Amino acid sequence: MIVKNLSDHLQLITINRPQQLNALNREVIAELHRALSRAEEDPQIRAVILMGSGDKAFIAGADIKEFMHFTPEEGKKLSEEGQRLLFDYVEQMHTPVIAAINGYALGGGLELALASHVRLASERAKMGLPEVSLGVIPGYGGTQRLAQHIGKGRAMEMILTGKMIDARKAYDYGLVGEVVPHEKLLDKAVETAEAIMKNSPAAIGLAIEAINAAYGRDGFKVESELFGKAFATEDFKEGTRAFVERRKPNFTGK
Ligand code: COA
Numbered sequence: 001m002i003v004k005n006l007s008d009h010l011q012l013i014t015i016n017r018p019q020q021l022n023a024l025n026r027e028v029i030a031e032l033h034r035a036l037s038r039a040e041e042d043p044q045i046r047a048v049i050l051m052g053s054g055d056k057a058f059i060a061g062a063d064i065k066e067f068m069h070f071t072p073e074e075g076k077k078l079s080e081e082g083q084r085l086l087f088d089y090v091e092q093m094h095t096p097v098i099a100a101i102n103g104y105a106l107g108g109g110l111e112l113a114l115a116s117h118v119r120l121a122s123e124r125a126k127m128g129l130p131e132v133s134l135g136v137i138p139g140y141g142g143t144q145r146l147a148q149h150i151g152k153g154r155a156m157e158m159i160l161t162g163k164m165i166d167a168r169k170a171y172d173y174g175l176v177g178e179v180v181p182h183e184k185l186l187d188k189a190v191e192t193a194e195a196i197m198k199n200s201p202a203a204i205g206l207a208i209e210a211i212n213a214a215y216g217r218d219g220f221k222v223e224s225e226l227f228g229k230a231f232a233t234e235d236f237k238e239g240t241r242a243f244v245e246r247r248k249p250n251f252t253g254k
Pocket residue numbers: 019020021023060061062063064065104106107108130131134
């Protein structure tokens with residue numbers, strides 16, 4: 001992870017695991033938590049931009065290779081810990097976080113963008129929650145926040161098909177605020193941050209808190225339970241093994 005101050009008040013955090021398309025393992029989640037909590041506690045920092053390193057991905061999801069051998073209890077814990085340290089944490093920060101989606105934002109990557117306060121996309125961005133193709137469900141708030149952003153029907157379709165959508169469709173769905181040419185993405189994120197930073201930081205924090213207050217928390221607990229439950233299925237073992245072996249899974253529903 002690379003933390004860089006773009007100005008006195010604006011910080012860029014780049015997730016830096018390009019060979020694995022910036023997949024989120026526990027170490028990266030812990031590092032992100034530390035960097036974000038430092039930004040949150042630093043009164044000089046008034047906005048944060050999140051981006052993925054390399055040309056291909058924002059974040060291609062949770063690290064499948066890390067969790068493929070987990071038990072249901074470990075699966076549930078992974079979801080709860082991730083929510084606490086990163087996804088819920090980001091959503092509740094008083095310092096606004098802008099997700100600059102510079103490529104694939106899949107699974108946990110899209111979930112991190114959904115937890116952020118603003119989403120902007122490069123023309124090359126592709127977004128989706130493909131978990132069911134691995135025999136699992138989104139476990140970092142995706143079943144809750146996707147519907148909050150784009151409505152239940154579209155969220156249901158995206159999650160059940162597991163298909164990716166391109167940046168244009170994401171814009172049409174209201175999932176991202178703007179789509180810009182790839183090389184202009186960071187400039188657009190900076191411009192958006194500057195517009196936010198002209199306003200009262202205290203009021204920004206309170207506005208975030210008030211907007212979040214409209215949404216219930218029960219569904220997130222249910223999601224973690226069911227995410228763990230998926231780890232007990234043969235489909236989960238088959239789906240994750242098929243990903244690593246680069247073949248189509250053969251699901252049986254067991
Ligand atoms: N977890 C772990 N490793 C991942 C990963 C993930 N979520 N996404 C990509 N990687 C790894 C690949 O295994 C590969 O590693 P290797 O070179 O050691 O084999 C590397 O990143 C490059 O990915 P690759 O699949 O070769 O790139 P691609 O351009 O052919 O395909 C994607 C790109 C994003 C379509 C494909 O990587 C993919 O489907 N990733 C998984 C997405 C997903 O299901 N996310 C949700 C997880 S819950």
